[in-house]
Amino acid sequence: MDMKEVIKIVHHNEVGDFLETIIKLEKLKEATCYKCGAKVTTENFKALTRKYGKILFCCDKLECYRSFTEILGK
Amino acid sequence: MFEILNIFLAIYEFIKKYGIFALILIIIVAFIWAIIFFVRILLDEDKSDLWRGKVYKSIYKLTKKREAEKKYIANDIAGRLNLARRQMPFGEESIPKALKVEWIDGNQAESYTPKEGELVVKLESAETQEKNIVSLAEVLISRTTLIGIRYIISEYLENAMDLNLVKNLLKEIKNRAILDWYMKNEYMPKIIQNENLKEWNSKIVEIDERGLFTRLLLVELDNYGKKIAGRLKTPEMESEIENLIEFLYKIATKTYGEDAPLDYITKNIKIGVLIVGETSKVLYAGIEPYVSAFIHKLNQRIEAIYVLSLSKEFLGGYNEKNARTFEEIQNLLHQKIEQDFQVRKDFELAYSCTDVNGRRRKARCIRYIPIY
Numbered sequence: 001m002d003m004k005e006v007i008k009i010v011h012h013n014e015v016g017d018f019l020e021t022i023i024k025l026e027k028l029k030e031a032t033c034y035k036c037g038a039k040v041t042t043e044n045f046k047a048l049t050r051k052y053g054k055i056l057f058c059c060d061k062l063e064c065y066r067s068f069t070e071i072l073g074k
Numbered sequence: 075m076f077e078i079l080n081i082f083l084a085i086y087e088f089i090k091k092y093g094i095f096a097l098i099l100i101i102i103v104a105f106i107w108a109i110i111f112f113v114r115i116l117l118d119e120d121k122s123d124l125w126r127g128k129v130y131k132s133i134y135k136l137t138k139k140r141e142a143e144k145k146y147i148a149n150d151i152a153g154r155l156n157l158a159r160r161q162m163p164f165g166e167e168s169i170p171k172a173l174k175v176e177w178i179d180g181n182q183a184e185s186y187t188p189k190e191g192e193l194v195v196k197l198e199s200a201e202t203q204e205k206n207i208v209s210l211a212e213v214l215i216s217r218t219t220l221i222g223i224r225y226i227i228s229e230y231l232e233n234a235m236d237l238n239l240v241k242n243l244l245k246e247i248k249n250r251a252i253l254d255w256y257m258k259n260e261y262m263p264k265i266i267q268n269e270n271l272k273e274w275n276s277k278i279v280e281i282d283e284r285g286l287f288t289r290l291l292l293v294e295l296d297n298y299g300k301k302i303a304g305r306l307k308t309p310e311m312e313s314e315i316e317n318l319i320e321f322l323y324k325i326a327t328k329t330y331g332e333d334a335p336l337d338y339i340t341k342n343i344k345i346g347v348l349i350v351g352e353t354s355k356v357l358y359a360g361i362e363p364y365v366s367a368f369i370h371k372l373n374q375r376i377e378a379i380y381v382l383s384l385s386k387e388f389l390g391g392y393n394e395k396n397a398r399t400f401e402e403i404q405n406l407l408h409q410k411i412e413q414d415f416q417v418r419k420d421f422e423l424a425y426s427c428t429d430v431n432g433r434r435r436k437a438r439c440i441r442y443i444p445i446y
Contacts, residue, residue, distance in 0.1 A: 004174040005214060007210060009175050009177055011144055012198050014178075022186070
């Protein structure tokens with residue numbers, strides 16, 4: 001049996017509630033892209049991960065997502 | 075098309091000749107064939123995902139329901155990427171981990187908090203599925219390959235390897251639209267942005283075109299990662315890896331008669347390459363020069379010896395006898411290596427690649443591990 005890499009996915013129409021919950025539970029003022037610093041909203045959210053306890057958000061700019069996938073393996 | 079027509083014609087003739095019994099026999103055979111076909115799909119998780127994806131796609135097209143759309147997206151991505159992963163060699167294995175995608179659905183979304191290292195990606199509608207596939211292919215490559223060496227290598231080299239791994243993975247999906255989307259929107263824009271990346275990328279591409287990226291370089295990098303696990307990064311480590319790529323690049327771009335170093339010996343990497351590719355040398359000198367070269371590598375206590383055999387496909391066209399002899403001599407060499415030396419055959423991979431002149435060549439890569 002192959003080992004599996006589990007990736008959670010969220011539907012673009014359900015991002016609103018998801019993002020709102022994360023911001024509330026993590027007690028954040030707002031979500032900002034870890035790379036470019038832009039405010040991450042329902043429209044431009046692309047991905048997030050938790051690294052060293054901190055949530056890292058990534059906006060949907062190709063450049064930011066590329067950089068985001070690069071830090072994932074490290 | 076004509077073949078299918080001929081089959082139907084033969085069935086018609088068969089029924090005409092033997093009547094109702096022939097018809098019953100054909101129905102039974104077709105039924106058994108259908109059962110075998112479906113059982114094989116059911117036993118293969120990735121194929122099942124792909125077929126489930128097809129079914130949900132049809133349901134989604136008819137009903138436009140979000141649940142069907144989500145099931146289509148998830149099953150289609152997992153099926154396509156995991157089947158492609160199995161086709162992509164990584165030494166004798168495939169990419170270390172398969173992909174599993176899980177939706178965070180409406181109810182979960184209201185109380186969900188990601189655990190350490192957990193990743194959440196937003197996927198677009200089913201209408202832009204190629205974009206969704208590319209997004210997750212990038213994540214799969216980043217999280218499951220080059221383990222243990224990402225902290226050592228430069229950003230440019232890491233990017234060059236990731237870009238080509240994603241490209242190779244998407245190529246195996248065998249869907250031009252997906253690959254084109256990736257090349258146009260991700261691969262090319264990134265390459266032209268930076269000269270260092272461009273340079274590393276051109277080297278990785280050459281190595282890949284000779285079939286040595288996933289069959290040799292990644293295998294050695296994987297071993298390297300295991301060997302240096304837990305050690306602090308040193309400048310020596312970075313140059314060991316960069317010089318390994320330069321070493322393979324020289325082999326990949328070597329022209330007929332040109333010399334290139336065939337052993338790479340450093341503190342943590344000790345590999346040797348034996349190229350059996352010059353037809354005239356193989357046909358007229360036999361296996362002796364290769365056996366001597368193999369002994370020389372053993373004397374240097376090399377830890378992995380790759381024997382790369384390249385046959386000229388056109389040789390079979392104009393001289394079938396020579397082509398056969400060439401093949402026989404190659405087999406004889408491998409028999410002698412396995413009989414006369416203390417080596418373990420780690421893997422053997424047959425593939426086709428292009429040579430430095432762009433000609434298609436059949437190739438074989440065998441990795442031997444000497445036992446000292």
